[in-house]
Amino acid sequence: xxxxxxxxxxxxxxxxxxxxxxxxxxxxxxxxxxxxxxxxxxxxxxxxxxxxxxxxxxxxxxxxxxxxxxxxxxxxxxxxxxxxxxxxxxxxxxxxxxxxxxxxxxxxxxxxxxxxxxxxxxxxxxxxxxxxxxxxxxxxxxxxxxxxxxxxxxxxxxxxxxxxxxxxxxxxxxxxxxxxxxxxxxxxxxxxxxxxxxxxxxxxxxxxxxxxxxxxxxxxxxxxxxxxxxxxxxxxxxxxxxxxxxxxxxxxxxxxxxxxxxxxxxxxxxxxxxxxxxxxxxxxxxxxxxxxxxxxxxxxxxxxxxxxxxxxxxxxxxxxxxxxxxxxxxxxxxxxxxxxxxxxxxxxxxxxxxxxxxxxxxxxxxx
Amino acid sequence: xxxxxxxxxxxxxxxxxxxxxxxxxxxxxxxxxxxxxxxxxxxxxxxxxxxxxxxxxxxxxxxxxxxxxxxxxxxxxxxxxxxxxxxxxxxxxxxxxxxxxxxxxxxxxxxxxxxxxxxxxxxxxxxxxxxxxxxxxxxxxxxxxxxxxxxxxxxxxxxxxxxxxxxxxxxxxxxxxxxxxxxxxxxxxxxxxxxxxxxxxxxxxxxxxxxxxxxxxxxxxxxxxxxxxxxxxxxxxxxxxxxxxxxxxxxxxxxxxxxxxxxxxxxxxxxxxxxxxxxxxxxxxxxxxxxxxxxxxxxxxxxxxxxxxxxxxxxxxxxxxxxxxxxxxxxxxxxxxxxxxxxxxxxxxxxxxxxxxxxxxxxxxxxxxxxxxxxxxxxxxxxxxxxxxxxxxxxxxxxx
Numbered sequence: 001x002x003x004x005x006x007x008x009x010x011x012x013x014x015x016x017x018x019x020x021x022x023x024x025x026x027x028x029x030x031x032x033x034x035x036x037x038x039x040x041x042x043x044x045x046x047x048x049x050x051x052x053x054x055x056x057x058x059x060x061x062x063x064x065x066x067x068x069x070x071x072x073x074x075x076x077x078x079x080x081x082x083x084x085x086x087x088x089x090x091x092x093x094x095x096x097x098x099x100x101x102x103x104x105x106x107x108x109x110x111x112x113x114x115x116x117x118x119x120x121x122x123x124x125x126x127x128x129x130x131x132x133x134x135x136x137x138x139x140x141x142x143x144x145x146x147x148x149x150x151x152x153x154x155x156x157x158x159x160x161x162x163x164x165x166x167x168x169x170x171x172x173x174x175x176x177x178x179x180x181x182x183x184x185x186x187x188x189x190x191x192x193x194x195x196x197x198x199x200x201x202x203x204x205x206x207x208x209x210x211x212x213x214x215x216x217x218x219x220x221x222x223x224x225x226x227x228x229x230x231x232x233x234x235x236x237x238x239x240x241x242x243x244x245x246x247x248x249x250x251x252x253x254x255x256x257x258x259x260x261x262x263x264x265x266x267x268x269x270x271x272x273x274x275x276x277x278x279x280x281x282x283x284x285x286x287x288x289x290x291x292x293x294x295x296x297x298x299x300x301x302x303x304x305x306x307x308x309x310x311x312x313x314x315x316x317x318x319x320x321x322x323x324x325x326x327x328x329x330x331x332x333x334x335x336x337x338x339x340x341x342x343x344x345x346x347x348x349x350x351x352x353x354x355x356x357x358x359x360x361x362x363x364x365x366x367x
Numbered sequence: 368x369x370x371x372x373x374x375x376x377x378x379x380x381x382x383x384x385x386x387x388x389x390x391x392x393x394x395x396x397x398x399x400x401x402x403x404x405x406x407x408x409x410x411x412x413x414x415x416x417x418x419x420x421x422x423x424x425x426x427x428x429x430x431x432x433x434x435x436x437x438x439x440x441x442x443x444x445x446x447x448x449x450x451x452x453x454x455x456x457x458x459x460x461x462x463x464x465x466x467x468x469x470x471x472x473x474x475x476x477x478x479x480x481x482x483x484x485x486x487x488x489x490x491x492x493x494x495x496x497x498x499x500x501x502x503x504x505x506x507x508x509x510x511x512x513x514x515x516x517x518x519x520x521x522x523x524x525x526x527x528x529x530x531x532x533x534x535x536x537x538x539x540x541x542x543x544x545x546x547x548x549x550x551x552x553x554x555x556x557x558x559x560x561x562x563x564x565x566x567x568x569x570x571x572x573x574x575x576x577x578x579x580x581x582x583x584x585x586x587x588x589x590x591x592x593x594x595x596x597x598x599x600x601x602x603x604x605x606x607x608x609x610x611x612x613x614x615x616x617x618x619x620x621x622x623x624x625x626x627x628x629x630x631x632x633x634x635x636x637x638x639x640x641x642x643x644x645x646x647x648x649x650x651x652x653x654x655x656x657x658x659x660x661x662x663x664x665x666x667x668x669x670x671x672x673x674x675x676x677x678x679x680x681x682x683x684x685x686x687x688x689x690x691x692x693x694x695x696x697x698x699x700x701x702x703x704x705x706x707x708x709x710x711x712x713x714x715x716x717x718x719x720x721x722x723x724x725x726x727x728x729x730x731x732x733x734x735x736x737x738x739x740x741x742x743x744x745x746x747x748x749x750x751x752x753x754x755x756x757x758x759x760x761x762x763x764x765x766x767x
Contacts, residue, residue, distance in 0.1 A: 001376075001439040002369045003673035069368050246765045260767045263758075269765055270757035277690045281666030288370045304659045360651045363631070364658045 003284060005073070012052075013073045019050055020081040026334045029082060029193075037157040037187075038195040039085055041119075047087060048116025056095040056225075060103075061110040068092075068225055072232040072287035079236020082334075082341055084194045086121050086154045092229040094120045096222035097162045100173045102211030109160065109175075121158035122222070123149035123176075123199055138165040138201065140174055140208070144182075145201035155197030156187035163206065164219065171215045174206035181205060192341040220295055227302050227349040228290040231309045232283045234345045238276045238312065241320040241338040245269060248324055248335075265323055272319050275312035282308045300365050303355035309345075310352040317342040370669075376439055383422075383447040390416050391453050400629070402706070402735030404579070405454035407490075407534045413454045414487045423456045424465060424485050431469055431477065432485045438676035442669060449621030450628075459491045459530070460484045463609050464539045467556070471597040471605050480558070492535035494526040494559070494583060495606070502755050504541070505550045505603060509585060511542035511557055520557060520590040522565075525582060528749070532568045532581040535561050545600050556602035558594040559585075573745075575738035576717070613750045614688040618695025620665045626702040627658060633732060634709060644709060653708075657701050664694045689756040689763075696746035696753065703740040710736040 005013070023043060024032075032040045047053065055070040057063020071091050078087055090113055098106045112118035126137055127150045138147025145165055155161065161176045176183065183204040185197040212218070246269055249260035259265055282305040289301035317339040321328040328335050346352065359365070372380070395409045405413070417423040425441040427433030436444070448455065465484050468477055483489040500507040509524025522542060532538065538559050545553030559566065565588040571580045596605060631654065634645040644650050671687050707714050713729030714737040747753045761767040 001372060001442065001669060001673060002676075003670045004677045005368065242765075246767065250767065266761035266765075266767050267754065267757045269767065270760035273760050273764055274690050274693055277667060277687065278660075278663040278694065281670055282663050284368060284670065285370065285662070285666045288368060304662050307656070307659045308663050356652065356655060359655045359659070360648070363645075363651075364655050365662060 005069070009069065009073055012055075012070060013077060015050055016052065016074060016077045017080075019046060020077060020083065024081045024083060026082075026337075029084070033084065033193050037154070038189065038193075039154070039157065044085055044119055045116045047085070048114065052087070053090050053116065054114045056091050057110045057114060061095075061098075061106050062114055063095075063110060068228055068287045068290050071225065071229050072283055075229040075232030076236040076239075076283070079233035079238075079341070080240050082193070082237070082240075082337055084192075086119060086158065088226055088229040088233070089121045089153060089158075090119065092225035093122050093222045094160075094162065096225050097122065097173055097209065097218050098212070099221060100212045100215050100218035101209035105207075105209060105211065112160075118159045119154070119157065120160045120162065121153050121155055122162045122164075123152045123155065124162075124164045124219075125150050125152075127198070136164055136166055136171065138163065140165045140167040140172060140206060143205060143208075144203045145174060145176065145206045146203060147201055149199045149201075151190075151196045152185075152199050154195050155199050156185040157195060161199070162209075163201070164215070165206075167208065171219075173209040173215045173218060175209065176201070176204055176206050190344065192344040193337065217295075220299070223349060224290040224298055224302050227306060228283075228286040230345050230348050231279070231286050231305050234309050234313050234342060235276070235279050235283045237338050237342050237345070238272075238279060238316045241316050241335060241342070242269065242272050242276060244335050244338070245272075245320045245323045248327075252325075259323075268319050268323060272316045275315045279309050279312045296362070297366060300359060300362055303350075303358045304365055306350065306355045307352055307359070310355075313342040313346050372439065372443070376443060379440055380443050380447060383444050384451070386420065386422075387447060387451045387453055391451060395454065396452055399452045399454070401731050402739050404577070407531070410454045410457055411487055411490075414456050417456055418486050423487070424461050425456075426462070427465060427469060427481075427485070431465075431481050438672045442672055446621035446624070449619060450625045452625060457487050457490065459493050459539075460487060460489070462612055463493060464491045464558075466612050467539075467596065467605050467609050470608060471556075476593065476596065489536045490531070490534050491537045491539055492529050492532045492561075492583075494529060494538045494540035496528045497525060498527055502752055504606070505554065507541055507543060507554065509540065509542050511540075511544050511555060511590065513544075514589075517589065518592050520592065520595065522557070522559065522585045522588040522590055525584050527580075527582045528571075529568075529581045529583045530579050532561070532583050533570065533578070537561060538566075538583065541602055541606055544602075551603040553600055554602040554606070555599050556596040556605045557590055558596065559588060559590050563588050563590070565589075573742060575742040577738070577742060610751060611688050614692035614756075617692050617746070617750055618664055618668055619699055620661065620668055620695075623661050623698045623702055624665075626706075627654070627661065629732070630654065630702070630705055630709065633730070637709065637730075639711075650709075653705060657698070657705065660694070660701070661698050664691070664698055667691055667694065689751075689759045692750060693747075693753050693756050699746050700740075700743050703736070703743045706732065706736040707740045 023046060052074050054063045055066035059065045074091060094113055098109060113120060127148055138145060138149060145163060159178045163174045163176055165172060165174055181204060182202045184200045187195055187197040190196050249265055250258055252259050286302055286305035289298055292298040320335050321339050324335050327333050395413060399405060414423055421434050424433050425436055425444055429435040468481055495504060497507050497509060509526060511520040511522045514521050538561055540557045540559055541554055542557050543553055544555040547553060565586040567584040569582045570578050571582060572578055634650060635643050637644045639647060668691055710729060710733040713733040716728055718734055
């Protein structure tokens with residue numbers, strides 16, 4: 001048992017934090033959000049140059065052979081900066097989905113992702129699928145995809161789209177390149193400042209991922225790792241939300257004194273710290289368990305972490321706005337943006353009800 | 368980062384489990400499984416059995432009889448001991464006064480007291496709270512005046528909420544030795560023999576009917592000079608160190624895990640409105656939510672222990688212990704609520720004393736369900752209440 005980070009992991013955290021402090025403060029973020037497509041590719045290239053996309057890939061694939069602990073470290077920093085880029089798609093999802101592919105497919109695409117030339121995304125959810133367990137309708141026939149996918153992160157901007165679809169042999173994973181024929185991407189902004197798209201495939205040429213693990217296995221891995229990454233991201237958001245709130249109540253004076261001197265407010269803030277610390281523990285648990293070979297144990301562990309994260313996100317997000325008072329309601333202040341990101345992260349990768357169901361059906365975590 | 372245990376650690380777990388299995392008396396096991404607190408004899412018997420094995424003082428340095436375990440081993444031992452439903456080693460001795468002596472006392476004092484504290488030949492109780500000094504502990508008034516002639520301290524005052532004072536051979540006391548300057552700077556730390564003339568113990572009955580706590584009165588009690596720990600007027604520093612340790616021991620994760628297991632076992636058998644309670648969705652929700660919170664607490668505890676292992680400064684209290692204290696108390700309390708909810712009307716009958724002498728109408732676990740719920744409201748009050756912990760977090764972590 002050891003919860004300490006290695007020296008390399010600390011260095012990763014430091015260098016990414018420095019990069020984000022320099023390139024991704026709140027004002028710069030606002031600028032990137034105003035660009036066409038809602039991001040600046042130089043930032044994406046910067047992430048690649050820091051080596052973060054190499055972390056999750058094995059050495060055979062040209063990567064650094066890191067673990068989900070590295071993804072957690074990255075996620076926490078990205079959460080702190082409210083980064084919008086599809087870093088989790090590149091770090092957590094793509095390496096897992098590629099496990100369904102052959103060695104050549106893996107190596108070929110890994111190189112592009114690691115170098116930052118390929119920004120990937122995953123077209124998985126479909127309209128009307130409010131629960132993740134429902135049937136996939138998108139189908140592949142004769143190398144062509146038909147169907148509609150919903151809220152695909154940066155779906156119009158991504159260079160490579162992983163698509164979940166039903167093929168001749170059941171569930172499969174397929175690759176579609178940006179600008180492929182017979183594909184329409186209707187792009188829009190999300191509540192928390194990202195971009196997403198509804199994508200309609202109408203006989204779109206695609207390449208199946210074959211030669212590796214089953215699509216179900218790869219999807220299970222991808223969802224577990226994405227969920228783990230999103231919990232770390234939420235942790236980063238909560239840290240800053242609490243820091244910003246505490247700074248604010250130290251400076252804001254009412255009744256002739258800083259409102260942070262009032263015990264009622266102090267105890268609300270302290271309660272948020274307690275919840276956030278529990279999430280930190282669960283983020284660590286999730287990052288280790290998301291690589292567990294026992295898929296049931298893995299999924300239940302992640303569900304438990306997600307339930308805790310949902311409760312804490314709501315607590316920390318709402319208290320942050322409340323303690324900021326009126327200015328917390330404005331677009332101008334950062335705090336509202338953290339609140340919005342936390343709210344969207346609650347929903348991502350299965351909401352609280354989905355994960356409670358999964359735990360309850362299994363009779364809870366294994367003893 | 369690594370959460371899995373090594374084969375050596377798993378082997379250690381089996382060794383602990385087998386030792387407990389072979390040595391814990393059935394009577395003790397049964398008594399605790401019903402939800403009772405251990406009797407004095409049960410604690411003494413089990414503490415001494417662990418001490419003989421070298422396991423009663425896991426966190427003490429080897430020099431003073433600790434087993435030289437890693438943090439992980441300490442964690443495994445505590446978890447196994449609690450999950451087996453065995454009494455904890457006596458906490459005031461092992462987790463409070465022992466570590467304070469090890470950290471702050473003279474060698475002479477360590478030699479005199481530590482072996483008997485470790486073996487439980489001396490049962491220590493804690494003399495901190497007073498009628499006028501609860502959360503504001505530093506306002507305590509029990510005084511120790513230096514008697515130049517007799518070269519001794521003369522103690523006068525009253526302590527309260529003193530757990531198991533009726534069992535104790537010794538009490539560790541916070542006393543006022545100065546009224547100059549800040550109130551924290553006039554406090555000293557004394558060890559007092561409970562058989563000293565002028566010490567009187569009065570029982571306090573708690574609302575569950577039990578007798579755990581007491582008032583202890585001191586009237587001109589003579590205490591030898593050498594019973595003062597460290598330096599005069601430095602007692603507050605030692606007390607804060609002690610309370611940090613107390614908070615770390617508070618969560619009782621293994622015990623809550625055992626309660627959850629027991630709860631599930633019973634719920635599967637218990638038929639409510641035509642089907643096992645376990646199959647009622649509302650019960651299952653509550654069970655799973657408690658389990659999630661407990662898992663997070665377990666990870667937080669392991670995280671703090673791991674940072675200690677990695678060399679965090681142990682002479683200062685870690686604010687994370689406040690998080691653990693709050694959540695630990697909440698979990699212990701939540702378990703007791705779930706037992707009451709599971710018992711339904713069978714929680715109603717009142718029985719006197721620790722073993723029911725009224726007719727029992729419900730199953731074996733129902734008799735203590737309500738009294739334990741009542742009794743464990745204490746856990747968010749003692750050792751620094753939830754509100755005191757939030758004050759610590761506000762100041763020490765948030766700088767408010």
